Amino acid sequence: MIAHLAPHAPVGTAVTTGEADLWCTYAAVRTAAWLGRAGELPGSAATVDYLRSRRNSDGGYAWSKGMASDAWATFYCTQAMAELGAEIPKLGSTRDWLHRTWSGDAYAMLPGQAPDVWATHFSVRTMVELCHDDPPDRGRLLTWLRALQAPDGGLGWSPEHAATTASDVRACFYGVMSWRALRATDPDLALPWDGPALVRWMRDQQQAEGGFLFGPSADTSCMWATYRATAALETLGSGPAEKQRCVDWVLDRRLADGSFVRWAGYDVADVWASFCAIGSLRAMGADTERHAGPVLRRLHAMSCDGGGFTYREPDRAGDALSTAATAMMSAPEDPRQSQWRTWLAGCRLPNEGGIMYMPARGSEVRCTLWAVAAGAAGADPTAPREIANWLGELQNPDGGFGYWEGRGSDLVSTAAAVETLRLLGIPLSEALDPARLAEFVLGCRDVLGYRHVPEAPPTLRAGLQALRIRDELGQTTPGELAILLDQHRVTGGGFANEGSRMPDLLSTYEAVVTADRQRIPVDFSRLAVFLDRIGRPDGTAWTPLTPTGGGALADCLGVLLRDRIAGHRAELPALTLS
Amino acid sequence: MTVSSVPTLDSLRTRTRAVLAGLFGPEIDDLPADAPLPETLGDRYDSLGAMECVTAMEKEFGIEVDFVEHDVRYTFAQMDRIAEFVHAQLEDQAAFGGPR
Numbered sequence: 001m002i003a004h005l006a007p008h009a010p011v012g013t014a015v016t017t018g019e020a021d022l023w024c025t026y027a028a029v030r031t032a033a034w035l036g037r038a039g040e041l042p043g044s045a046a047t048v049d050y051l052r053s054r055r056n057s058d059g060g061y062a063w064s065k066g067m068a069s070d071a072w073a074t075f076y077c078t079q080a081m082a083e084l085g086a087e088i089p090k091l092g093s094t095r096d097w098l099h100r101t102w103s104g105d106a107y108a109m110l111p112g113q114a115p116d117v118w119a120t121h122f123s124v125r126t127m128v129e130l131c132h133d134d135p136p137d138r139g140r141l142l143t144w145l146r147a148l149q150a151p152d153g154g155l156g157w158s159p160e161h162a163a164t165t166a167s168d169v170r171a172c173f174y175g176v177m178s179w180r181a182l183r184a185t186d187p188d189l190a191l192p193w194d195g196p197a198l199v200r201w202m203r204d205q206q207q208a209e210g211g212f213l214f215g216p217s218a219d220t221s222c223m224w225a226t227y228r229a230t231a232a233l234e235t236l237g238s239g240p241a242e243k244q245r246c247v248d249w250v251l252d253r254r255l256a257d258g259s260f261v262r263w264a265g266y267d268v269a270d271v272w273a274s275f276c277a278i279g280s281l282r283a284m285g286a287d288t289e290r291h292a293g294p295v296l297r298r299l300h301a302m303s304c305d306g307g308g309f310t311y312r313e314p315d316r317a318g319d320a321l322s323t324a325a326t327a328m329m330s331a332p333e334d335p336r337q338s339q340w341r342t343w344l345a346g347c348r349l350p351n352e353g354g355i356m357y358m359p360a361r362g363s364e365v366r367c368t369l370w371a372v373a374a375g376a377a378g379a380d381p382t383a384p385r386e387i388a389n390w391l392g393e394l395q396n397p398d399g400g401f402g403y404w405e406g407r408g409s410d411l412v413s414t415a416a417a418v419e420t421l422r423l424l425g426i427p428l429s430e431a432l433d434p435a436r437l438a439e440f441v442l443g444c445r446d447v448l449g450y451r452h453v454p455e456a457p458p459t460l461r462a463g464l465q466a467l468r469i470r471d472e473l474g475q476t477t478p479g480e481l482a483i484l485l486d487q488h489r490v491t492g493g494g495f496a497n498e499g500s501r502m503p504d505l506l507s508t509y510e511a512v513v514t515a516d517r518q519r520i521p522v523d524f525s526r527l528a529v530f531l532d533r534i535g536r537p538d539g540t541a542w543t544p545l546t547p548t549g550g551g552a553l554a555d556c557l558g559v560l561l562r563d564r565i566a567g568h569r570a571e572l573p574a575l576t577l578s
Numbered sequence: 579m580t581v582s583s584v585p586t587l588d589s590l591r592t593r594t595r596a597v598l599a600g601l602f603g604p605e606i607d608d609l610p611a612d613a614p615l616p617e618t619l620g621d622r623y624d625s626l627g628a629m630e631c632v633t634a635m636e637k638e639f640g641i642e643v644d645f646v647e648h649d650v651r652y653t654f655a656q657m658d659r660i661a662e663f664v665h666a667q668l669e670d671q672a673a674f675g676g677p678r
Contacts, residue, residue, distance in 0.1 A: 053621065066625070492646025502629065502645050533646050544645045545625040545632075545654075547616060 007220065007263035010346020010359050013339035014318020015326045015552060020050055020308025021317075021358070022063055026076035027275040028299045028309035033083040034278050035292040041084075042300055046307025048086040051077045058100075059093030066542070067578055071101055071109045075122035078130050088130065095131040098123050102136050105144040112455030113408045114398060116157050117148060121174035128181040138182065146192040148175050153197030154215065157406030160397035168215045169205055171406060172198065173228035176235050195236060202229050203241045209264075210242060210249030213351075217393070220350035223253060223262040224362075227276035230283035239284060247286045250277050258294025262360050263350060270311040270360050271302055311358050319358050320347050320367040324374035325556035328573075337375070344376035345383060352405065353383075353390030363390060364404050366576060369416040372423050373573035384424040388431040391417050398443070399436030410453045411444055412576045415465035418472050419574040428472055438473055441466050449484070459497045460488040460507050461576075464514040468574055471517060481518050485511055493523075493530030503530055504543045505550070506577055509557045512564060513574045524565045531561060553577065584668045590639075591661040597634050598657060602627075611658040628654055635660060641667040 025047060032038045041047070054061040054077050060069025061077040074094060081088050088094075101108045106115035107123035124141070127133050135141050147159035154167025155175040175193075183189040205213045211221030212229040230246065233239050240246040253260050259269035260277035274295045281288045302309045302317075310317040327340040347356045347367075354363030355371040368387060377383040394401055394417070400409025401417045414437070421431055428434050444451045449458030450466040463484045470476060488495045488511070494503025495511040508530060515522050534541040539549025540558035549555065556575075563569040585593075591611060599606040602619055609618060615631075616623045623631075631654055632643050641664060643650060653663045 057626070490644075490646060492644040492648075494646060530646050543625055544650055545628045547625075547651065 007266050007350050009268040010343045012343030014343045015322040016318045017322055018314045020304040021310050022073060022076050024271045024311045025308040026080045027271045029080040029083045031275045031278050034282055037292055037296055038083055042303045043307050044084050048081060048084055050307035051081050059097035071119040071123045075126045078126055091131050095133055098127055105140050109408055110453055113453035116406055116408045117171050117174040118407055121178045124178045125181045142192050145175055149193045153201035169202060169225050169229045172202055173232040176232040180235050199236055199238045202233055205229060206240050206242060210245035218351040223273050223276040227279040230280045234283040243284055247284055250280050259298040268312055269298055320344055320355055320371050322552040324370035325552040327374040329556040329559035341375045341379040344371040345379035353386035362404055365401055365413045365416045369420045372420050388426045392431045395432050398440050400440035409440055411462045411465040415469055416576050418469050434473055441469050460495060461497050461510050464510045468514055482520055493526035505534060505554055505557050509561055513572045516571060528565055584672050587665050590665050594657050594661045597638050601630055601634055612656050615655055639664050
C-alpha cells in the first residue's frame, strides 16, 4: 500500500521541451472527436505530420522518432490519424508488423515479448477497426482472454497475473474492449468471462464519494480508473451501481474554468483528465455538450507549435526525464538543483509509488530510475521505501519488469528497477523476488547472447543490462563482459548495440558503466574521439550520423561520460532508456 | 591493384548516382551533384536513410566506412563528396591493400 500523497501538481522547477507527446496528442484528438469537434483543433495538418513521422519502415509506429515500433504507439498514431480524417499510409505493412507481435495466443507490445492485455487491446483494435482484418487465431485469442479472469471476478494483465488475483479496472477495460472489437465482426460472439462476476468486481471499485479505484490495493479514486470502469461497464450493458454519484464526482473534478483534473485537490487541468472525464460522462449517458467549450479551450492551450499536443501549456509542460537529465549534467552546487529535485519528488502522486514521466500520468520504471539518480528521493524521506514497495508490486509473474504496471517484461525496465534499488541502498531481496528475477534474465539468453525481450535479436545493451542485474544477484561470470565488449567495440571509438559498425551514445554509456562495475579498463582516448564525433552546435547527438543534438538526455550522457574520462566522477549511474 | 586501376572520379560519380537512385528513387537522376541530400530528401535521409546509403556504397565499391574516423555526416551529405570519398578510399586500397 502506498502512503497517501498530497495530490497537487508538483512544486519546484521542471525542464520543458515544448515538444508534443504522442500520448497527449492521442488524448487531445480523441477527446475532441468524442465531442464532435475534432475539426476545431488547431494545427491539424501539422499534427498529422507529427503522427506520420512516428512511422518506422517496418510498418509499426514508435513513441519517439528513431525508437523501435510498439503496439501502443501504433494504435495511437493510426487511430488519431483516422479521427482527424487523414489517410493512414501503407496500412498493409502495419498489419504485417502487427503479425510479428502475435505470440500464438495474443499480442505483445514488441515482437518477441510476452503478450499482455494492454498490447492485445491496442493491436486487436488496430487490426479489426483500422486494418479491417482479423487476428491470426480468434479461438486461441478468446481462450487467452478468458484466462484473464481472476478468482475475484476481475481481469488481470495476463493469465499469469490473474492467477495471483491482481485484478485492475484498466485490465478489465482492455479485455472488454478487445472483446468488443472482435464482436464487431461477429455480433453473436459470447462474452468469454463470467459476466456478472466481472461487473460485480468492477462495481465494487466505486468508492462512497462516487469515483473508482484501480483495484483494492489503490487508495485514491481517480479519473483514469473512473473512465476505464464506466466505459467497460457500459460495453457490458451495465453501469456503476451509484451512477449519479459517479457523474457528480466527475463534475466535481472541474476547475473554475470548467476544465477537468484527475484527483480531488489536484490543481492543474491536463489532457488525460479531460479525456477521461469526457469518456466517463459519455459512458454514463450524461451530457457532454456543455463541457465542450471549456475542454476545447484547454486543448487549444496544450497544442504545440510543431504539431501535436502536450499535457498542459507547452512552456510549463515539464517532464521527469528532461528534468532529471538536466539536474545530473549540472554542477552539484547549482542553486537550481533543489528546485529540480523538489519537482521530481512531486511527480509521485497517489496509488503508485514510482515517478511519472509527466505529473498525473502513471508511474514508469525508467523515469523513476533517472529521477532517483538525479537525487529526487533525497527531497522526500518517504520516497525510498515507497518506491521499493511499488517496485515489489510491479515485478511481473515471470520475474521481470515492464515500463509500467502490467506491461510485459523487458531487460531495459528490469535493469532500471534493479539499479533504482541499488541507488536507494535497498537490498534486492528486501523488495523483489530474486529467484524469479534471475529466471527472467536467463530466459532472455541463449548461445548468441542476451535479448531485450525473450525472442528478440541479441544486442550489446541487453547483454550489459543482464550482466549488471546478475552482478546484483551475486552471479557475476568472469570473462563474460570482456567478451561482450570486444564483440561490440568500434575500431574508431565507442560501442555499437548491434555488431561493431555504428557506435551510439546510449550503448557506449552503458558499456562504460558496466565495465567500471567489473573494473575492466576502457580506452578513454578512443572514447574521447567518439564523443567529439557526436558533438553538434546544439548539443550531443545519439550517433555519428544524427545531424542534430538529441536534447537533454543525450547531453546528460555525454557530459557524464566526459566527466568520467576527466576523472571528475568515479562511478556513473546505470541509466537505461531503450 | 595499382593506383592506375582506380576508376575515374567521373565514373564514380555516375555509379554513386545510380546507387542512390536505387535507394531513393528516380528523383536522384536530376539532382545536382552538390545538392544537400538531407534537405532534398528530407525524412528519407535521416540517420537510418544515411546508414542505408553508407551500406549500399560499401557493398558497391568494396570499401569500409568507419563511422568515427571518417566524417560520415559531412561526406555523405552530397553526391560529389561521396564519390570523392570513395575515390580516396579506392586509391588507399590500391596503395596499401584493403578490405575488398
